[in-house]
Every structure is written in C-alpha cells, then in structure tokens.
Amino acid sequence: MGVISTILGVFGFGTGVGIGLVIGYFLFIFYQPTDVKDPEIRPLVEKDSESLQQLLPEIPVWVKNPDYDRIDWLNKFIEYMWPYLDKAICKMAKKIAEPIIAEQIPKYKIDSVEFETLTLGCLPPTFEGMKVYNTEEKELIMELGLKWAANPNILVAAKAFGLKATVQVLDLQVFASPRITLKPLVPSFPCFANIYVSLMEKPHVDFGVKLLGADAMSIPGVYRIVQELIKDQVANMYLWPKRLEVQIMDPAKAMQKPVGILNVTVVRAMKLKKKDLLGASDPYVKLRLTEDKLPSKKTTVKHKNLNPEWNEEFTFVVKDPQSQVLELNVYDWEQVGSHDKMGLNIVPLKELTPEEPKVMTLDLLKNLNPDDVQNEKLRGQLVVEVNYKPFKDDEVPTNVEDSSDVQKAPEGTPDSGGLLVIIIHEAQDLEGKNHTNPSVRLLFRGEERKTKVVKKNRDPRWEEEFQFTLDEPPTNDRVHVEVVSTSKRMGLLHPKETLGYVDVYLSDVVSNKRINERYHLIDSKNGRIQIEMQWRTAS
Numbered sequence: 001m002g003v004i005s006t007i008l009g010v011f012g013f014g015t016g017v018g019i020g021l022v023i024g025y026f027l028f029i030f031y032q033p034t035d036v037k038d039p040e041i042r043p044l045v046e047k048d049s050e051s052l053q054q055l056l057p058e059i060p061v062w063v064k065n066p067d068y069d070r071i072d073w074l075n076k077f078i079e080y081m082w083p084y085l086d087k088a089i090c091k092m093a094k095k096i097a098e099p100i101i102a103e104q105i106p107k108y109k110i111d112s113v114e115f116e117t118l119t120l121g122c123l124p125p126t127f128e129g130m131k132v133y134n135t136e137e138k139e140l141i142m143e144l145g146l147k148w149a150a151n152p153n154i155l156v157a158a159k160a161f162g163l164k165a166t167v168q169v170l171d172l173q174v175f176a177s178p179r180i181t182l183k184p185l186v187p188s189f190p191c192f193a194n195i196y197v198s199l200m201e202k203p204h205v206d207f208g209v210k211l212l213g214a215d216a217m218s219i220p221g222v223y224r225i226v227q228e229l230i231k232d233q234v235a236n237m238y239l240w241p242k243r244l245e246v247q248i249m250d251p252a253k254a255m256q257k258p259v260g261i262l263n264v265t266v267v268r269a270m271k272l273k274k275k276d277l278l279g280a281s282d283p284y285v286k287l288r289l290t291e292d293k294l295p296s297k298k299t300t301v302k303h304k305n306l307n308p309e310w311n312e313e314f315t316f317v318v319k320d321p322q323s324q325v326l327e328l329n330v331y332d333w334e335q336v337g338s339h340d341k342m343g344l345n346i347v348p349l350k351e352l353t354p355e356e357p358k359v360m361t362l363d364l365l366k367n368l369n370p371d372d373v374q375n376e377k378l379r380g381q382l383v384v385e386v387n388y389k390p391f392k393d394d395e396v397p398t399n400v401e402d403s404s405d406v407q408k409a410p411e412g413t414p415d416s417g418g419l420l421v422i423i424i425h426e427a428q429d430l431e432g433k434n435h436t437n438p439s440v441r442l443l444f445r446g447e448e449r450k451t452k453v454v455k456k457n458r459d460p461r462w463e464e465e466f467q468f469t470l471d472e473p474p475t476n477d478r479v480h481v482e483v484v485s486t487s488k489r490m491g492l493l494h495p496k497e498t499l500g501y502v503d504v505y506l507s508d509v510v511s512n513k514r515i516n517e518r519y520h521l522i523d524s525k526n527g528r529i530q531i532e533m534q535w536r537t538a539s
Helices: 002-030 049-058 072-108 222-238 507-512
Strands: 112-119 126-133 140-150 153-160 163-176 178-185 192-199 204-211 244-247 260-270 283-289 309-318 325-332 340-348 358-363 381-390 418-428 438-444 447-450 461-470 478-486 496-505 514-520 528-536
Touching: 072 112, 072 126, 192 222, 260 283, 260 325, 283 309, 325 381, 340 358, 340 381, 418 438, 418 478, 438 461, 478 528, 496 514, 496 528, 507 514, 507 528
Parallel strands: none
Antiparallel strands: 112 153, 126 140, 140 163, 140 178, 153 163, 163 204, 178 192, 192 244, 260 309, 260 381, 283 325, 325 340, 358 381, 418 461, 418 528, 438 447, 438 478, 478 496, 514 528
C-alpha cells in the first residue's frame, strides 16, 4: 500500500501542477485587469513643466537651442567612413600613447605594456548639432553636441615580474559638448594652423572594465569612484578655458609670403643601375620642395635607358630659402606594382647664390644618413641646373598679401587726404514689427548711400563696399549707419520702418588705418551689424 500511495501522490501532484499552469495561462491571456488605463496622449505644449524637464534630456540639442544647426550630413559621412576612421584613429592613438607608456613604466618596475587589441567598434559617434560662432579674428569656432554609445574592444596587457595581467575596456558611452577652434586661419592648405579642443561642461563617460577576465566595475563602490575620477581628471585638463592644442603646421611659416622663385632643370642621369629583369630600367625623377604642401613634380619616363636625358624645366615658389631644401628622387617605373627607388639626393637652397645658375652633378644615395655604409655603393648620378631668383620689392605677388594690409589710395587722390572705404558685411538678429526686408543706409557729410534689399531675412549678408574721396582725414567726423526695412505690399500702414542704427566715429579708423567691428544697433533688441572701415592714403 505504501508504494501505491506514493505513486498516486506523485501522479496527483504532477496532474495538479499541469492543470494549474493551464488555468493560470488562460487567466493571464484572457483576463483584463480593471485598474489598468489606456495611456493619455497629449500635445507637447500641454505638458506641465515637470514633465517637460523629464523629456528634455532626450530632445536633440538643435531643438532645445535654435542657434544649433542639424548636421545629419556629417553623421552620414562619419557612418560611411567609420571603418577607415576607426583604423586611422587607433593607429594615431597607439602612436601617441606608446612613447608616453615607455617613459612611465620604468617608474613602476613594469617590463612592458602593449595593446593586444585596439578597435573602437562598429558604432560611430553621433553629433546632435553644431553651433558656429562668427568673430572678427582669423579663427573658426564650433560647438558640437556629441553622443557616442560604442562597442570598443581595447585589450591592454602588462608584464611585470614574469607575470602577465590584462585589462579590457568594453561598452563605452560618452556624452560631451566639445568646443573646437581652428586658429589661426592661413592661406596654406588645410587653411588652419592649430586645432584647439575644450569641453564646455563635464562629460559623461561610462564603460565596462574586465580585469583578468572579471568585471571590475561590478565591485561595490568602484563604479561610482571611477566615474567621478574620470570626470574630474578630464575636466581638470580640458574643461574650458583649458584646452588641448594640436598643431597642424607652424603658423609663422604658413603666413610667410613668397620671397622668390626656384628654377630647376633636370638635365640627365648617368650610370643608373639595372632594375628590370631584361637588363634595363625605366627611370623618372620626382622633385619636391620641403615645407611646400603641393604635390611632387615629375619628369617623363625614359623607357629602357640607363643614361637618360630629360632637359625638363620646373618652377617652385620659395618662402624661406634658409630652411627649404630641394628633394630629388629617381624611380624605376613599373607597369604593375610599386615603383622601385633608384636613389635620392638634396639641394639646400641656402647653399645657392641668388641670380646665379648652377649646374650640379649629384651622386644618388640610398638615404640621407651620412653614416650608412650603403651610401658608399654606386647608384649613378643626376645632373641638374638650379637658379634661385629672389623677388624684388615691386615683384611680390599681390594675391598672397595679408588680408589685414590696407591698400594704397588710387592715383589722383589728394595728397593731404585719402580714400575712406566702408564695407557693410552682415547683420544678425534683426527684427521688424511688421516686416523684415533689411537694407543699410549710410549717411556721411550729407551724402547718402544704400545697400541692396535682402527680403525676409533676419541675418542678412550684403558684402557691399562704398568709397568716399576726401581732401583731409575725417578725424572729427562720424558715419551714421541705419538698418531699414521696406515693403511694397499694398495696404500696409508702415511700409518702411527702422530696425536700428549706430554712429561710428572715424578717429580710430584714421589712426589704425583699418577697423573691423561688430556693433550693437541702437533701438534694436538684439540686432548687430558688422562694418569694416579703411583709411587709404597715397603714401
């Protein structure tokens, strides 16, 4: 009986559990609770202030701040280029980090620290919006809203005392508001000399760390400590007004004006070495002037010739003859694959006598290391003729002058006077009561000038220039600048209204020769206008 009762008990328990699960499932599916209500849907304008504050973190920055622009095009570009940007950024990061690591590890008696794996993952950062500041300086200032939820795989291995420890960074999140300044703007590609990066507020950084394969961030208290430590360290280094500076080029050299012309004639080469399997070479010469961003120049290819003659002429613009060097590289042309280098040499411009042509026979070298024994091997010779011609004062190209220089007044200008030039660039935040079709009206010594009308625009750009020939400097004069809006619509009570004005005194223009300022308009709430003025004299 004991066995039978046990079997029946187990059977009854199993049957009861099965029936209970079936009944519970149907009750869960078909029974609708009475205390659940449908969600209430209301327009955003009807939300109370507390609800809006809860929603604001999820609203894009270009919605919260109208002066930010959407940059969907940039996000699409980054998304397409991210596989290549990932490799380039990781390569640059390793190049920067490795010397710093090599310098620091001896202090802690660590044998080595290496990146075993370094990738930022397949998810690119997203820029919510961008704000651009207009200044009168030679700079470009941008503020960006950055959000990045990445899946990187950064594995660092450290070796010490015969042991190996690994640290892995995963699941990175970064929310930041960087300010990027390109300064100064220069007339040489890429048209800016330095990049400055600052953070306008403390960033939010979240990531996972595995130490020896275990999740280190799951240890109680560690997560919050690491978060605050990172925020404080990054803020101490880069929170505005502190900044990270990345030099792209030397500003002094970028702003240098051409001082001369270098004429180079590649005459011929002699006794070149055989590079092809059939016992010949197809040589050509590449020429480049250091500190010049332009591509290298090339001669034609002389097929199957170990003593080629070119007699081809090239011209280079010289900015600093004391530091610039002419580089000459001889290559063997290949129809398939990379071209083989046959030798090289250089000509320092400081060794040339101006206005004196010089024929030089250069031995081709393996490299420019004077202690390398490979340079003792004969590779042939290259004959070139070089002639450096400095510019005279009246020969300096006018298209490379600094934009801050003021031109001289044209012929016929009174000797005791000069030419007053007024350039109306642009205005911002204009607002009319009935219409906003702005134009600018200038009034100087009873003479009136007007710009064109820009229709329906609160931020118009005119870029119009006005000139006044004067018999004497306008030291005690002023210019009345008035922004007006006009409309030709029928039936308007106010077809013309003033959007603001400003009076500019000309004593500073005469003493400084040039000013370029942004003025707040009187009788305007937020309106501003940018005006450039020049005082040009014949002397």
